[in-house]
Amino acid sequence: MKITRIEAYQAQLPYVGGAYHWGRGNVIRTALTTAITVDTDKEIKGCGECCPIGGNYLAAYAEGIVPALSLLGPALIGEDPRQVHVIERLMDNTLQGHPYVKSAIDAACWDILGQDSGQPVSVLLGGVLTDGGPMYRVVPQKSLEAVNREMVEHRASGYRQFQIKVGNDWKGDIERIISAASLLESGESAFADANRGWTLHEAVQVVRAVRDTGVMIEQPCASYEECLHVRSHCDLPMKLDECITDLRMAQRLVIDKAAEVVCLKISNLGGLTKARRIRDYLVEHGLSVVCEDTWGGEITTAAVAHFAASTPTSLLYNTTDLHNYNTVSTGQPPPVVRNGKLYASTEPGLGVKPDAQVLGEPLAIYTEN
Numbered sequence: 001m002k003i004t005r006i007e008a009y010q011a012q013l014p015y016v017g018g019a020y021h022w023g024r025g026n027v028i029r030t031a032l033t034t035a036i037t038v039d040t041d042k043e044i045k046g047c048g049e050c051c052p053i054g055g056n057y058l059a060a061y062a063e064g065i066v067p068a069l070s071l072l073g074p075a076l077i078g079e080d081p082r083q084v085h086v087i088e089r090l091m092d093n094t095l096q097g098h099p100y101v102k103s104a105i106d107a108a109c110w111d112i113l114g115q116d117s118g119q120p121v122s123v124l125l126g127g128v129l130t131d132g133g134p135m136y137r138v139v140p141q142k143s144l145e146a147v148n149r150e151m152v153e154h155r156a157s158g159y160r161q162f163q164i165k166v167g168n169d170w171k172g173d174i175e176r177i178i179s180a181a182s183l184l185e186s187g188e189s190a191f192a193d194a195n196r197g198w199t200l201h202e203a204v205q206v207v208r209a210v211r212d213t214g215v216m217i218e219q220p221c222a223s224y225e226e227c228l229h230v231r232s233h234c235d236l237p238m239k240l241d242e243c244i245t246d247l248r249m250a251q252r253l254v255i256d257k258a259a260e261v262v263c264l265k266i267s268n269l270g271g272l273t274k275a276r277r278i279r280d281y282l283v284e285h286g287l288s289v290v291c292e293d294t295w296g297g298e299i300t301t302a303a304v305a306h307f308a309a310s311t312p313t314s315l316l317y318n319t320t321d322l323h324n325y326n327t328v329s330t331g332q333p334p335p336v337v338r339n340g341k342l343y344a345s346t347e348p349g350l351g352v353k354p355d356a357q358v359l360g361e362p363l364a365i366y367t368e369n
Helices: 062-076 084-094 099-117 144-156 170-183 200-209 224-231 247-256 272-284 298-309
Strands: 003-014 030-040 045-050 136-139 161-165 189-193 216-218 238-240 261-265 288-292 316-319 336-338 341-343 364-367
Touching (some): 003 062, 030 062, 045 298, 062 084, 062 364, 084 099, 099 298, 161 170, 170 189, 200 224, 272 298, 298 316, 298 341
Parallel strands (some): 238 261, 261 288
Antiparallel strands (some): 003 030, 336 341
C-alpha cells in the first residue's frame, strides 16, 4: 500500500457559547481547523484534524499548516501509511518542529491502518482498557453567577469534573476558585486552569489563598521551571499541560515529581504515535493522564476517544468531547457521548469521515505527479 494523494481542508468552528474567555486574556469566538485526508492505491482514505487556537497560546499557527504541508506532502507520497513509525521519522527528518501539522497526518495514517486491518484505532494503540472515558467540562472566565449556573447545567448533563478557567485577574481568580469549590457535590472535582496566565508571584499568592479548597492547580505559569517553583509552595495537587511537549519533558516531570496529573494534547506532542509513547511512560510510573487536544471537531475528538479508550481506567484522569464546543461539524458520525463519558467508535479506523459540506474544497493537494 502507498500514499497517492494528500489533501488539506480548512473551516471555521464557532464556539457554541459565543465567546470563550480563558487565560492571559485570550478569547475564542471561532477557531480555524484543518482536516487532512490521505488517499492510498488500495482505495482506503484516512483523515486527521488539527486546530491550534491563537498564535500566543502554543507554538502553533493555524494559518501555517498548509504552507508546512508543502514540505511534508511531497515527502510522503509513495510511502506506506500503515508504517506509522516510518512515517513519524520521515516527517521529523523532513520538517523540524511543527508537531500540530504532523499530528493530523499521523492520525490519518492510524485511520488507514485500522481500516486495512479491520480494527478500531483503540485496539491498535494497545487495546480497549477504558470503555467510556470520564469527561470534564470547561467553565470559561465569566461572572461568578454565570460560573455557578454553568456548573449546574453541566452537572445535569452527566459531567462530574469541571475545569475552571482562570489566569487573567489573579485576585479575582481566588474568588472564582473558592466559589466553584463551594458548589462541588459528592464525587465531583474541579481544577483551576491558568493556561500559563499567572506570573510566578501571582501563582504563589493564589495557591496559598486557595489551599483549603482541594481544587487542583493546572499549568499556573508559562515555563516548567516556574510551575515547579509554585509546586514547592503548594499543598494542592498539580496538573501540568502546555509545557509537556515531548518524552524528555515527561521524563523530567517524573524525576522532579512535578505533578500528579499530566495533560497530553495529541497535536502538541506530534500525533498519536508520540502521544502513546509518552502516555505509556507516564502510566508505567504511576501518573494519571488527561487524553485531549487543543481544540477541534469530530475528527479530533474521534482520535482523542481512541487515545482515552486505550488508557488504563485507573490512570485516565479524564478526557473531553471537543466537538461539542462548536456549532458546526468536521466529520460524521461523531463519537458517542453519554452520561458524562466519551466512547470510542468500534468501527475500523477512527470511525469518522470528513464532513464535505462543512469543509468544502481542498486548499492544497499533493499527488504522485
